[in-house]
Every structure is written in structure tokens, then in C-alpha cells.
Amino acid sequence: MNPLKIYLLDLTYDTITLSTEAFPLNVGYIAAYTKERFGPNVEITLFKYIADVERELKKSPPDILGVSNYSWNHRIGREMSSIFSKLNPDGIVVLGGPNFPVDLPSQERFFRENPDVDIYVSVEGEIGFTNVVEKALEAKSHKEIRTKVLSKPIDGCITRSTNGKLQYTIPEIRIKKLDEIPSPYLTGLMDKFFDGKLCPTIQTNRGCPFHCTFCTDGRDSVNQVNNFSLDRVHAEIDYIATHVTWNKAQLLISDLNFGMFPKDTEICDYIDESKKKYGYPK
Structure with a gap:
């Protein structure tokens, strides 16, 4: 199988002005940790601006779409997830971030209200997300990724199985020695975001x-x-x-x-x- 293609999104509205001007450091950490672990087996692109994502999704949709989820970008994240799911029905949508309930009934409602979301990684995302990637890399072809990833529970994640049932494991896995995460700056992942706007x-x-x-x-x-x-x-x-x-x-x-x-x-x-x-x- 060719390298697993991953898009990681931390989106901001920018039609009139930037709604959030912070560098996408959050998904930068995820990308740096994932690249450190899987090297040439993954191809990761980071996005901050909506137009860039729309263009690349239409041109070459990834195998995995990772989306940061905050109160200020939830709606646009949901829209990008919907677009992606139509373009690549065999792909996986992974959300992460603090805009997620802690009680079971509310989590179930969240998944019902967001039908395109396959996996949620709560608290810190590095370990949970790389566990998803590890599962995806076990697939023999890109067409098999979705079935492979959603067939069993994944540590650090809440997953929606292929039959629609939610699968729970230990959801909150943290990294104690933070220097184990390569720096998104020192590895060059943030370079393109020095654009004078962020x-x-x-x-x-x-x-x-x-x-x-x-x-x-x-x-x-x-x-x-x-x-x-x-x-x-x-x-x-x-x-x-x-x-x-x-x-x-x-x-x-x-x-x-x-x-x-x-x-x-x-x-x-x-x-x-x-x-x-x-x-x-x-």
C-alpha cells in the first residue's frame, strides 16, 4: 500500500477577518508525533484555511481526515467532514479537542448529531491518533482502511463501529515526558504558517x-x-x-x-x- 495520506485541520474563518489567528500547533504536535513513529509510511498535510482544504479535498482526498474541534470551529469542521465523506466513503474522520462532552449519554448524542465522525480522541491526541494510524497501516489496500480501523476498539479513542455501535476503551492517555513529541517548529512543520497573518x-x-x-x-x-x-x-x-x-x-x-x-x-x-x-x- 502507498503511504497513508492524512490531512490535519485546525480551521479558522477568514472571509472578513481571522476568527482565530493562532498557529495550528495542536495538529502540528499530532503530525510531528505521527511522522516520528511511522516515517515514510505516512504523508501528512496541515491546514488552517478553509479554501485550501476545499481545494485539496476535491483534488486528492486523504485516507484519514483529522479535525480539531472547538466551540469556534465546530460547524466548519463538521462541514469539511461531510464533504470528505462524500469524496472518499472509504476514509476515516477523526475529531479531537475539548469541545466534547464527558458523560456517556451526551457523547452518544454527539455521535448521532455528527454522522460523519468515525472516531473521537479526547484530551491529548498524540497516542490515540497514532493508534488509529497504526490500525490503518495494517490494511492491505486503501479500500480496506475503514473496515480495518473500525472493526475493533482502539486505545485512547471512542470509535463508531461499522454497525454504528460506539466502542469505548481507556479514552484519556497522556504523555508524561512531553519532549517525546518532536517540535512542530524545529521539524519545519510550522514553516508555511509564517505567512504574516497567523x-x-x-x-x-x-x-x-x-x-x-x-x-x-x-x-x-x-x-x-x-x-x-x-x-x-x-x-x-x-x-x-x-x-x-x-x-x-x-x-x-x-x-x-x-x-x-x-x-x-x-x-x-x-x-x-x-x-x-x-x-x-x-
Whole structure:
């Protein structure tokens, strides 16, 4: 079988202005981890803009469509999933992100209301998604991928089997040593998004020790905070500072609670040094 073709989407509306200007770091992590694990057996393309996805879906639909799911892009993600399913009925639609219920009845309703979604990967997506890819690569042909992937439960995922029944496993698998995920910046996956419109985004840790009832991350499964190494964070800041366009002044930090640990002051100091050395961020 030829390399498995994968499209990963973190879409923003951009008709008048950008609804979200953050780099697609989320799907960048998924891509970097997947490429590290499967190498030349996968061909991965990242997307941020709707027109780019529509064009490529019509030209060459992938085997797997991965879509980030937030409150601000759920509808367009659902539309792209529907378009893809019509173009490639043998393909797989995988969603991931925090815009997903935690109780069983609501999860079942979510799948009923989103008939094109085959798999949901909750919390961190790297392990669950690569488990899906591993299953797909076991298929003898591209036509067999859907049947192969949905035939049995997959760790880290909620899957809709070929008969429509939901299959559950341990859904929330986290990576403790975050440096096991290759950097989307240092591997070049983010290069095409330095387009002068999007804002560079980094993450220095994952998890939150608090239990706020209004927050999707206020649950025990993400209570442990795991960190990227300082060397890794510093290298990403340097990379961004030497690739960012002149008109972008900000650096987004996507941690749930940045400023909570002593290392965060070290990161702030390094950002200050970057400003002095490169003039970024401003």
C-alpha cells in the first residue's frame, strides 16, 4: 500500500477577518508525533484555511481526515467532514479537542448529531491518533482502511463501529515526558504558517491542578502538570524569532496556567532576551 495520506485541520474563518489567528500547533504536535513513529509510511498535510482544504479535498482526498474541534470551529469542521465523506466513503474522520462532552449519554448524542465522525480522541491526541494510524497501516489496500480501523476498539479513542455501535476503551492517555513529541517548529512543520497573518504559538506545559467546574480541563485525568524542557522551549523561541514576519509582534503561550511554576519566570527572561536580540516579541 502507498503511504497513508492524512490531512490535519485546525480551521479558522477568514472571509472578513481571522476568527482565530493562532498557529495550528495542536495538529502540528499530532503530525510531528505521527511522522516520528511511522516515517515514510505516512504523508501528512496541515491546514488552517478553509479554501485550501476545499481545494485539496476535491483534488486528492486523504485516507484519514483529522479535525480539531472547538466551540469556534465546530460547524466548519463538521462541514469539511461531510464533504470528505462524500469524496472518499472509504476514509476515516477523526475529531479531537475539548469541545466534547464527558458523560456517556451526551457523547452518544454527539455521535448521532455528527454522522460523519468515525472516531473521537479526547484530551491529548498524540497516542490515540497514532493508534488509529497504526490500525490503518495494517490494511492491505486503501479500500480496506475503514473496515480495518473500525472493526475493533482502539486505545485512547471512542470509535463508531461499522454497525454504528460506539466502542469505548481507556479514552484519556497522556504523555508524561512531553519532549517525546518532536517540535512542530524545529521539524519545519510550522514553516508555511509564517505567512504574516497567523500568530506564533508555543506550549510549555500541559495539565492543570485545579478543578474549576466551568472548565473542560477541570477533571482528574488532566490534574497532573507535565512540562516541556526549558531547552526545548528556548529553541522554539529562537526558531520563531528568526522566522516570524516583520508585522507580527505577539507570541501566544497556550498553557492552561502560565506563571504558576518557577521555570515560567526563566521562560519570561528568555523571551526578554529574544526581544533584545531579535526584536521579537515586541
